[in-house]
Amino acid sequence: MGGASAAHLGYFRSMRKRLFAPLWACLLLMLSAAVLAMSPAAPSAPATIGEAAQALRQGPVYVHPAAAGQLSPSQADALEKKIKDAGKPVFVAVLPPSADFPEEGLLAGLRNDTGITGLYAVRLGDGFDAGADRAVMPVRAVDNLVASVKTGDVGADAATQLNAFVDRAVEQARGNAPASWSGGAADGTGASATGLVLLGAVAVAGGAVAYAVVRRNRRRKDEEERAALDKLRVVVDEDITAYGETLERLDFHPAEPGADDTMRADYERALDSYESAKARMERARHPSEVRGVTQALEDGRYSLAVLEARRTGAALPARRPPCFFDPRHGPSVADVRWTPSGGAGREVPVCGADEVRLRAGEDPMSRTVDVGDGRRRPYWEAGPAYGPWAGGYFGGGLLPGLLVGTMLGSMLATPAYAGEYGGGDFGAGSGGEWGGGDVSGSDFNASDFGGFGDGGGLGGGGGFDGGGF
Numbered sequence: 001m002g003g004a005s006a007a008h009l010g011y012f013r014s015m016r017k018r019l020f021a022p023l024w025a026c027l028l029l030m031l032s033a034a035v036l037a038m039s040p041a042a043p044s045a046p047a048t049i050g051e052a053a054q055a056l057r058q059g060p061v062y063v064h065p066a067a068a069g070q071l072s073p074s075q076a077d078a079l080e081k082k083i084k085d086a087g088k089p090v091f092v093a094v095l096p097p098s099a100d101f102p103e104e105g106l107l108a109g110l111r112n113d114t115g116i117t118g119l120y121a122v123r124l125g126d127g128f129d130a131g132a133d134r135a136v137m138p139v140r141a142v143d144n145l146v147a148s149v150k151t152g153d154v155g156a157d158a159a160t161q162l163n164a165f166v167d168r169a170v171e172q173a174r175g176n177a178p179a180s181w182s183g184g185a186a187d188g189t190g191a192s193a194t195g196l197v198l199l200g201a202v203a204v205a206g207g208a209v210a211y212a213v214v215r216r217n218r219r220r221k222d223e224e225e226r227a228a229l230d231k232l233r234v235v236v237d238e239d240i241t242a243y244g245e246t247l248e249r250l251d252f253h254p255a256e257p258g259a260d261d262t263m264r265a266d267y268e269r270a271l272d273s274y275e276s277a278k279a280r281m282e283r284a285r286h287p288s289e290v291r292g293v294t295q296a297l298e299d300g301r302y303s304l305a306v307l308e309a310r311r312t313g314a315a316l317p318a319r320r321p322p323c324f325f326d327p328r329h330g331p332s333v334a335d336v337r338w339t340p341s342g343g344a345g346r347e348v349p350v351c352g353a354d355e356v357r358l359r360a361g362e363d364p365m366s367r368t369v370d371v372g373d374g375r376r377r378p379y380w381e382a383g384p385a386y387g388p389w390a391g392g393y394f395g396g397g398l399l400p401g402l403l404v405g406t407m408l409g410s411m412l413a414t415p416a417y418a419g420e421y422g423g424g425d426f427g428a429g430s431g432g433e434w435g436g437g438d439v440s441g442s443d444f445n446a447s448d449f450g451g452f453g454d455g456g457g458l459g460g461g462g463g464f465d466g467g468g469f
Contacts, residue, residue, distance in 0.1 A: 049101060053113030056091045057180050060084065066096040070123065070158035079162055086170035087177045089118030089136060092162055097125035107131040108449035116180075119173045120449070121165055123158050130165070131449035136174050139448065140347065144402075145169060148344035228287045228385040235369055235379075235389060236293050240277050242328045243297050246304065247274060252311070266307035273300025287388050294392030298322055301330045323351035324402060325378075326367035327393040338364075340380065340406055348402055380406040 055062045060083040063071050071079070071094050083090050093110060095101045101124060111120050111131065119132040119142070128150065132142050149164045247270065254264045277296040284290055298321075305317050323329035324338075325348075332349030336358050339345040354364040368376035369386060379386050380403055394402060 049095075049106075049110060050113050052093055052095070053110055053115075056093065056110075056114045057116065057178070059181060060090060060177070061092045061094075063094040064096055066098070067094045067123075067125075070094050071162070072159075075159045079159075079166060082163075082166055083170060084177065084181060088170045088173040089116065089175045089177055090166060090169045090173055091116075091118050091120045092123075092166065093121070094123045094158060094162075095125075097127075103127075111449055116178045117175065118178075119169055121162070121169070123162060128161060128165075130169075132173070134448050137169075137172060141172060144344070144346040145172065147346065225286060229284060229290070231370075231372075231385050232287055232290050232389055233281070233284075235386070236277075236281055236290055239294065239297055239328060240274070240281065243274060243277070243300060246301075247271070250304065250307075252307065258311070260310075263307055263310050266303050266310065269303040270300045270307065273297065273303065287385060290388040291392040291395075294327070294389055295395065296392075298327065298393050301327075305331050321349045322393050323354055324348040324394075325350065325354050325364040328367070329354065329365070343406060346402065 052062050052064065059080055061076050061080040063073075063076050076094075079092060083092070091110075091114065103124065106124065107120055107122060107129060108131070110122065111118075111133075114120075117133040117135055119130065119136050121128070121130040128146070130142055130146050132139075137145075145165070145168055148168060149161055252263075252267055253259070254267060273296045277293050277300070280289065280293045280296060284293065301322065302317075302319060308314075309316050317331060317333075320332045323332050329351035331351075333352045334350060334355050335347045336350050336355055337345050338348050338350075338358060350358065350364065357364050366378040369379050369382050371377050371382050379390065390403070
């Protein structure tokens with residue numbers, strides 16, 4: 001896995017160099033001058049939770065003066081730069097354990113006072129916890145993320161733990177950084193004339209260089225997309241074939257004795273899903289379009305499960321995601337704790353057969369794919385091309401939490417992944433008219449944030465209220 005991971009990381013780094021090195025070489029000096037011309041003065045250090053929230057409205061990291069020994073100014077600056085570079089609504093506060101910061105309601109209170117939808121992490125003394133608006137990250141994904149940085153020696157010191165958290169958080173969080181982080185002139189009058197002139201020069205030079213870079217790399221990008229789609233086509237065709245064989249084994253006839261209109265409707269939906277998956281795959285011209293194919297297959301398998309329940313007189317199954325280890329196994333029946341090689345434990349949806357295997361201490365029957373070196377690996381250890389395939393099966397915000405710490409999970413939300421595979425909206429969905437990074441106003445839902453340390457912040461696996469698949 002180490003060799004494959006290094007190869008993928010090397011690929012993304014080389015892509016960034018080819019695409020952006022010429023642009024940065026031309027603009028670096030002008031950008032530096034423009035930024036310096038418009039940089040605001042640093043705010044004074046706040047000392048209360050209300051003022052901490054005010055500081056977070058201006059930047060993503062706040063260190064209370066009494067907790068300065070946990071995170072040095074240079075470490076805080078590096079952490080803030082990492083979050084701002086990613087452009088995600090991730091907030092980090094380092095606070096001392098005191099009566100001014102009671103554990104009960106701490107996360108919700110900080111989020112409410114800040115007033116911006118996002119993912120909030122708090123290091124309180126030696127304890128750690130996080131919470132998020134569901135528009136930014138689902139509860140289960142937050143739980144798994146917190147647990148992943150509280151294992152082994154990750155939480156030994158604040159800098160190590162917070163950097164591990166931020167590295168994974170910026171990959172998974174939905175939305176953009178709030179506009180207030182961009183700052184303004186210290187005197188409130190706006191950018192200086194010099195800064196505006198420099199920015200104008202940057203825009204002109206940047207447009208010319210960017211146009212040349214785009215023209216030079218467009219053909220290469222098209223070729224890489226075709227190669228990725230060809231790799232996906234093999235896996236998706238296997239899924240479509242397996243689903244077709246399931247339909248054949250069903251042995252259901254709409255006119256058979258006992259069949260009613262609801263059964264016939266279930267069967268018709270299952271057939272429509274099969275035809276839709278085939279048609280979508282035939283029309284696919286970009287890797288991101290594969291997501292609709294596997295989504296159709298997931299819909300069809302659920303329709304078959306409902307039909308089977310009606311025919312046998314069993315209770316209708318709840319709508320659950322497919323088996324994490326192999327979606328061809330059909331809808332899951334339970335959530336079981338599982339730990340990938342070298343990763344942290346998390347709850348994953350599993351079929352009945354894999355549930356029995358895991359509880360018996362055996363390996364699940366995992367879906368393997370060709371990673372290009374003649375060997376087959378579980379899909380979560382494969383390259384980023386399989387992101388759209390998995391996204392169709394595990395939509396609705398499930399995927400980040402399921403794949404945290406795996407090779408595929410670490411690639412899904414990177415800029416390189418978005419550029420090569422058309423992005424990947426694997427977040428929770430907005431659930432409202434605002435998204436991550438927006439001022440939420442009355443839309444804030446405190447139930448998304450539990451008390452500090454509920455089930456995982458101080459000792460265990462990160463349990464906030466609600467959630468689930």
